[in-house]
Amino acid sequence: MNAATLPAPRVSLLRCYALEARNEFLRLLRAPSFALPTLLFPPMFYLLFAVLFNNRGGSFQANVYLLATYGVFGVMSPGLFGFGVTVALDRERGWLALKRALPMPPGAYLASKLVMAALFATIIFVILALLATTLGGVRLPAGAWLSLYAADLFGVLPFCALGLWLGSLVSGQAAPAIANLIYLPMSFLSGLWMPLSVMPAFIAKIAPLWPAWHLGRLALAAVGQAPGEAIAPHVAALAAFTLVFVALARRRLARG
């Protein structure tokens, strides 16, 4: 047999990425303790605070404001928990080391988790949009919906980066608790549950420290709740957060 006449078999990167993403999806699907709270909390809160307890009046439109901010709240958790907890577990149990020793295409591991986070963000966006238009009485032009979705998708990046850094630092057991310690206070301090205008002034003053605040401003600007807001500084801040978190995580995970 003449081996030279046969084309050398090649690795299909597309197949690696697809299988990696499929396995990541199955892992999340089979861990309902992650998937259910992530998918249900933002719509549940929206239903409670924007639909049931919403006294319409004044200039604050809770139904529109909270559509934007609970969307951001929904973007944060697949990044923080999906990345933070699974990376911490994979690292602690040696699965990450094995994958790095195997000829896995270097981007496949992170890409699959990123795609899952974007998928969860999309599902949450769709559920919130359905609730807002049917029960919340929200009417927005198509352009606003698109801008809101674009902001949510972009927002996946800094929180995945933060989750990755978290996962590179802490143990698998500690990761969920620490992710919650970041998730809930940051959401509150960034005005995702109620506008910062109703809170003490110093909370508004330190808000630019939180990536969630910047993303919240982008989402609110998309739905017309932040008139005159400049977009570029927030986009730049989120990009900077992403780069810094990725750099910190890379340093932790670097080959020794």
Next chain:
Amino acid sequence: MQQARSGTAVAWRGASKRYGGIVALDGIDLEVRGGELLALLGPNGAGKSTAIALALGLLRADAGEVMLFGRAPAELEARRGCGVMLQSAGLPDSLKVRELLELTRSYYAAPRGLDDCVGMAGLDGLMDRRYGRLSGGQQRRVQFALAICGAPRLLFLDEPTTGLDLDARTMLWATIRRMVGEGCAVVLTTHYLEEAEALADRVAVLAGGRIVACGSVQQIRARVSQRRIRCVSALDAARVGAWPEVRSVCRDGERIEIVTDYAETVVRQLLFEDSGLSQLEVQRAGLADAFVEITREAA
């Protein structure tokens, strides 16, 4: 095939690695060719796992280098020729065996068929079970399957049979032998010296990050001249122990066991002093004895 057999699969050249002030690996030189199985032996902390981590690109050498098929281990193309089984690899519990295998196979250009993997690693009936619901031995077999599924030319096995029952171990040994026969190079670390004895063409003994002995199993055993004599005898053990050629004696019921470097002399004396002596056996030092001796000398 002939070419694949003769090529160097992995080479450590003066490879050193330190963690902080501790020297884990102190300039080792080793080479493994296709169709050859090298067993890395040594007490815990001797540097076995560090040597493997360097070869897989998980760690970078502080000095010297490690080459896989003539390339740096960090290169994907170099690792595409390798299969890996690490000592501690907790695979995701919620994934099924089939899903894990499909993913790992996709990393390789010409992987083995799924049925082949099942047969070679003994995974019959396990493919649709979740990894987390398997027994420890079954999980080890899945990890072995992931190591061989890419039809690698070089296989790293770090303590592959820890936690396996006798049947599974025998089957794994058969698969490893078959792969070596087909030209695969294998680097094996193990705590079971009979495993090295059964499989290895060459043995390298590591202690304190250095290679303190390297050669065939016969050569390693020959480094230790001692032999064991067993027999049923009425002689007083303490008296036999006082003979100058005898290293140690112990009595177990009516039998005594003697360790000595001069078996012929001792046997002659035994037969002379006890005409009723029976069931005489003389045994050469096993790899285990040699290993204990060599690492004690190195310490």
